[in-house]
Amino acid sequence: MLEGLPPNGATHVMRLRANEAAARAAADLVGESFDPAEVATSAFEIEDGAAWLAEAYFAEPPDEEAVRELVELAAPGCGAAVAFDTLERKDWVAASLEGLAPVAVGRFVVHGSHDRERIGPNRIGLEIEAALAFGTGxxxxxxxxxxxxxxxxxxxxxxxxxxxxxxxxxxxxxxxxxxxxxxxxxxxxxxxxxxxxxxxxxxxxxxxxxxxxxxxxxxxxxxxxxxxxxxxxxxxxxxxxxxxxxxxxxxxxxxxxxxxxxxxxxxxxxxxxxxxxxxxxxxxxxxxxxxxxxxxxxxxxxxx
Incomplete structure (x- = not known):
């Protein structure tokens, strides 16, 4: 499953700041509308719950008007609030994983190298570092x-x-x-x-x-x-x-x-x-x- 990080060689990103329902709906519809090998989406909480951010990473420059229309369809009134930006190819991977806390599921703990020493002896640590594929846990x-x-x-x-x-x-x-x-x-x-x-x-x-x-x-x-x-x-x-x-x-x-x-x-x-x-x-x-x-x-x- 390609998830969690931008697609290989991502060059552009779409961002939408909105409430939780709108951010989730926008991320889901944009993600469903493109090839998952070319576009990855996420929606997450920012500012201690005061707002949510939806993001979509694109391997190629997107048709911005078409993306705005998708967002407007998923979250009426939000299309005009969509912002686009260009990414620096060599910086997005580290930025995507920086600060991510370990994820514990049963005995499994999925983590980055920065948390390697925090994994308990009875846990199964799965270290997923910045990479050109998806699945951070x-x-x-x-x-x-x-x-x-x-x-x-x-x-x-x-x-x-x-x-x-x-x-x-x-x-x-x-x-x-x-x-x-x-x-x-x-x-x-x-x-x-x-x-x-x-x-x-x-x-x-x-x-x-x-x-x-x-x-x-x-x-x-x-x-x-x-x-x-x-x-x-x-x-x-x-x-x-x-x-x-x-x-x-x-x-x-x-x-x-x-x-x-x-x-x-x-x-x-x-x-x-x-x-x-x-x-x-x-x-x-x-x-x-x-x-x-x-x-x-x-x-x-x-x-x-």
Missing amino acids: HHGTTQGCLAGIAAFGKKRRPQRTLDVGTGTGVLAMAAARLFHTPVLASDIDRVAVATAKANARANRAAPEITFLHAPGLGARAFRNGAPYDLIVANILLPPLKRLARPLRPLLAPGGTVVLSGLLPSHANAALAAYRAQGLHLRRRRTIEGWVTLELAADAGRPLR
């Missing part, structure tokens, strides 16, 4: 998936795990560090795969993880590694729906699928696609306005 989708991995670990240890859309590799590393069993992590973005490999080496998780540059689930490597007791996919609704049918035969009997990258309005559509493949909902989490679904196979339902 501060996004609700990442937190929801980490919670799903942690919940699975309370019941049993998977023999194999599959992470689809690995981004920085944070979810693959979490599974590898918690379970110490093989993980296959794939991404459609070559830069993300290279970054995830570097992160895995830095986090002492590389021996358990095989990284794969591949779109979808058609590559032979997915079938060769199957079945997977735990499958995690933190991407977006359209690709999640497309993955439902090819993913099902890869799931081990009694296995669990964790899906995120979903707005509340999208969750039922994703659930319907996977129910059609014989999966049922075990748990639904909502964190910071993003939904994570934990699914399992219906007993006795044949594979399709």
Whole structure:
């Protein structure tokens, strides 16, 4: 899932200062309207809750009038308040992570190098430094998936795990560090795969993880590694729906699928696609306005 930081080589940023509802709505609609590899959005609180800021980072100069129209559609009266700025290519990464506090989910703590010494001995520290991919752990989708991995670990240890859309590799590393069993992590973005490999080496998780540059689930490597007791996919609704049918035969009997990258309005559509493949909902989490679904196979339902 590409989230949390500007896209590779981001050159422009849009900013909107507004109330929480308007900022979230603007960030969501702008994010849904562009290729996630080219645009990344966020909405966060500023000035101790007195206001919120919506931001959108663009890999190419945006059509400012079109973006204003999207913001106006999402948050009426706010289109005129949108401001655009040009970024210095070499400064945005460090600025994006500077000051971010560690994020704790179960035993996992996602952190930057500046907080390395603050991680307790009984925690699993996942260090994600400034990089050309996304997944700092501060996004609700990442937190929801980490919670799903942690919940699975309370019941049993998977023999194999599959992470689809690995981004920085944070979810693959979490599974590898918690379970110490093989993980296959794939991404459609070559830069993300290279970054995830570097992160895995830095986090002492590389021996358990095989990284794969591949779109979808058609590559032979997915079938060769199957079945997977735990499958995690933190991407977006359209690709999640497309993955439902090819993913099902890869799931081990009694296995669990964790899906995120979903707005509340999208969750039922994703659930319907996977129910059609014989999966049922075990748990639904909502964190910071993003939904994570934990699914399992219906007993006795044949594979399709």
